[in-house]
């Protein structure tokens with residue numbers, strides 16, 4: 001596949017979705033969500049925030065089908081509605097129009113099927129890492145042995161078996177974020193929503209977290225909806241990539257990632273150096289820039305992700 005220069009013109013859709021390096025056999029292409037698959041189906045989602053001065057049309061006509069084992073990375077300029085969409089899938093926000101289907105059931109409020117990981121770990125500072133992870137599992141009212149088994153399993157999965165008895169302040173930023181991921185996964189959600197989970201980490205820790213997450217996904221095969229501003233991160237992690245544009249927020253690209261590298265095949269640094277990776281990165285940056293220009297009006301009034309979440313919760 002060749003992506004020319006930094007032109008934002010779209011390549012033929014077929015060339016992106018039939019990339020030979022990607023196995024689409026388990027990816028939902030039909031509207032399975034409403035019929036019983038455990039993925040997500042977004043059906044005509046629109047969202048308008050009713051501000052006092054003028055309404056903000058944050059999302060319009062979003063249709064998306066995700067398979068139960070999809071790892072989709074969502075890219076787009078600030079203010080294009082990524083977090084709003086995540087909050088709707090989580091059940092924190094009600095869409096103005098449209099519906100969310102998970103496992104054949106309309107999803108209208110937060111429940112244990114959907115786990116969320118935010119930019120900051122938000123661990124309880126007075127609980128050990130093991131107790132933090134156990135917290136969500138306790139809510140599920142599982143027997144004590146099962147809780148312990150889960151906590152141990154998820155500590156191991158995120159590489160924190162040695163740190164279960166420590167308090168959050170004794171851990172590095174990356175370890176805290178791994179603990180937050182373990183806490184979410186331990187409740188066994190079928191869908192994991194991640195809103196820029198690594199953006200507060202330094203470059204080295206971030207890469208190590210990316211490796212961890214890819215490995216976790218390959219072991220658990222959960223459906224992951226991952227928002228990022230980092231094009232490289234999307235290309236390294238996402239088996240599928242969605243690009244949104246603002247004003248109002250909509251999906252302009254949705255394709256299987258032709259440069260996705262399964263664990264153990266090529267290192268991230270080798271993957272990044274690949275010709276196709278470089279061309280695709282350039283193309284995606286240009287795509288995002290086009291959205292950024294068309295959405296400059298919205299961008300000016302965009303509030304920080306943290307503010308919005310505080311306002312919502």
Ligand SMILES: Nc1ncnc2c1ncn2[C@@H]1O[C@H](COP(=O)(O)OP(=O)(O)OP(=O)(O)O)[C@@H](O)[C@H]1O
Pocket residue numbers: 049051056057058076077078079080081082083084085249298299301302303304305308311312
């Ligand atoms: N609670 C709110 N009230 C009013 N407008 C909001 C609210 N939350 C978000 N918006 C607006 O909705 C639009 C989409 O915002 P959203 O946060 O979903 O975008 P985003 O792509 O996640 O942005 P970023 O990448 O900066 O986090 C923006 O114009 C934003 O200002």
